[in-house]
Amino acid sequence: MSNVIGMSEYVGSSVANSYCWLCQKPVSARALFCPICGTIQPVREIDHYARLGMEKRLDIAVDLLERQYTTMSCMLAPERFLIRGLGERGHAARQLEALIVAYETLREPLKRGRYWLRLNEKESKEDAASNPLVIELRQELTNAADPSHCDRLAQKAGQALEHGVKVLMHALRGENWEEANMTLSQLDGVEIILNEVRERRTGLASQIRE
Numbered sequence: 204m205s206n207v208i209g210m211s212e213y214v215g216s217s218v219a220n221s222y223c224w225l226c227q228k229p230v231s232a233r234a235l236f237c238p239i240c241g242t243i244q245p246v247r248e249i250d251h252y253a254r255l256g257m258e259k260r261l262d263i264a265v266d267l268l269e270r271q272y273t274t275m276s277c278m279l280a281p282e283r284f285l286i287r288g289l290g291e292r293g294h295a296a297r298q299l300e301a302l303i304v305a306y307e308t309l310r311e312p313l314k315r316g317r318y319w320l321r322l323n324e325k326e327s328k329e330d331a332a333s334n335p336l337v338i339e340l341r342q343e344l345t346n347a348a349d350p351s352h353c354d355r356l357a358q359k360a361g362q363a364l365e366h367g368v369k370v371l372m373h374a375l376r377g378e379n380w381e382e383a384n385m386t387l388s389q390l391d392g393v394e395i396i397l398n399e400v401r402e403r404r405t406g407l408a409s410q411i412r413e
């Protein structure tokens with residue numbers, strides 16, 4: 204496992220603040236297995252980056268993320284724990300769940316951006332309903348009465364999302380927290396409208412078929 208960043212840092216590192224539930228020897232908070240007895244460890248409170256053995260940065264190396272996730276999820280595969288006791292199987296299942304949440308959060312730029320704000324304790328709730336772009340799209344949604352109009356609106360909303368993620372990342376890199384929060388709330392609003400327009404598109408299409 205030497206190719207997996209962070210997996211060899213067990214005893215003696217600054218994060219060796221936990222103890223193996225079985226043999227009571229010190230274990231890194233992010234170790235999946237005890238370095239002494241090899242037993243699977245319970246999920247401990249660490250951030251998503253630490254869980255995946257990734258450097259804490261906004262812009263991540265996606266190929267490294269994929270590698271870390273693949274390696275670690277293989278180590279936690281349920282079939283590896285079939286002959287183990289219920290407790291160990293439970294720990295493995297919860298470790299895998301936590302790993303998936305961490306992976307999905309870091310993989311998607313929008314989720315990662317939101318998480319980055321939370322990690323930096325800069326998250327604030329903005330009102331998406333008063334956002335000019337959201338108001339504009341909402342108005343268009345009200346008027347969208349045929350499938351082609353819905354398609355155009357969905358495309359517009361999709362482009363707004365794509366552009367918004369870039370704006371969000373730029374704001375986060377520059378530690379412009381206020382703009383980042385405003386952009387996030389706009390993205391939330393646009394995403395809701397995009398879902399609504401897709402639903403309406405489906406509804407209109409089925410009306411036409413009838």
Ligand SMILES: [Zn+2]
Nearest residue numbers: 223226237240
């Ligand atoms: Zn142990």
